[in-house]
Amino acid sequence: VAVTFVGADGSARQCSGTAGESLMRAAVRTGIREILAECGGIAACATCHCYVEPPWDQRLDPRSDVEEAMLEAALEPTEFSRLSCQITLSPALDGLVVRLPADQI
Ligand code: FES
Numbered sequence: 491v492a493v494t495f496v497g498a499d500g501s502a503r504q505c506s507g508t509a510g511e512s513l514m515r516a517a518v519r520t521g522i523r524e525i526l527a528e529c530g531g532i533a534a535c536a537t538c539h540c541y542v543e544p545p546w547d548q549r550l551d552p553r554s555d556v557e558e559a560m561l562e563a564a565l566e567p568t569e570f571s572r573l574s575c576q577i578t579l580s581p582a583l584d585g586l587v588v589r590l591p592a593d594q595i
Contacts, residue, residue, distance in 0.1 A: 491506070491507040491508065491509055491516075491579040491580065491581065491583055491584050491586070492504065492505075492506060492507075492584055492585055492586070493505045493506075493507050493513065493516060493517075493579070493583075493586045493587075493588065494585075494586070494587045494588070495517065495520075495522050495524075495540075495588055495589075495590055496543075496587065496588070496589045496590065497524065497590050498524075498589075498590060498591065498592035503520070503522065505517065505519075505520040505522070507579040508579065509579055509580050509581055510578065510579065510580075511578070511579055512531055512574065512575050512576070512577060512578055512579070513540070513574040513575070513577040513578075513579060513586075513588065514527050514531055514538040514573075514574040514575035514577075515531070515575075516579060517538075517540075517574055522590065524540075524590040524591060524592075524593075525537075525538050525540070525574055525590070526538065527574075527575060529575075531575035532575070533554070533556045533557055533560055533573055533575060533576055534560065535560070536560045536561065536563045536564040536573065538573050538574040538575045539561065539564040539565070539567070539571060539572075539573060539574070539591055540571075540572060540574045540588045540589065540590055540591070541568060541570040541571055541572075541588065541589040541590075541591070542570050542572050542577075542586070542587075542588055542589075543570070543587040543588065543589060544570065546583070546585075546586050546587060546588075547569075547570050547572075549582060549583065550572065550577060550583075553572065553576075554576065557572070557573050557576050560573055561573065564591075565591060565593065566591060570589075574588070
């Protein structure tokens, strides 16, 4: 599953994720430093926050109540904000484009 991470400075980094793994895991494995994922993927830290580029945002499952609540704690949330640990990669997401926040701290 090909994923492109676009940094706050506009630089693009490619990542190859495995179907069934979370976007957060794929990012950490690839060394995307903006994705801190301090809670390890249980939707409890918001440091895996990212912005899913349209139209990809429409292809994701809706946010859960827990994800919604955590995103309120993220820095500069927008309508495209998601917790990358709550996105499961699948063949349908091949080509996914995600923007990274400048800083998660
Ligand atoms: Fe903590 Fe996603 S890794 S909320």
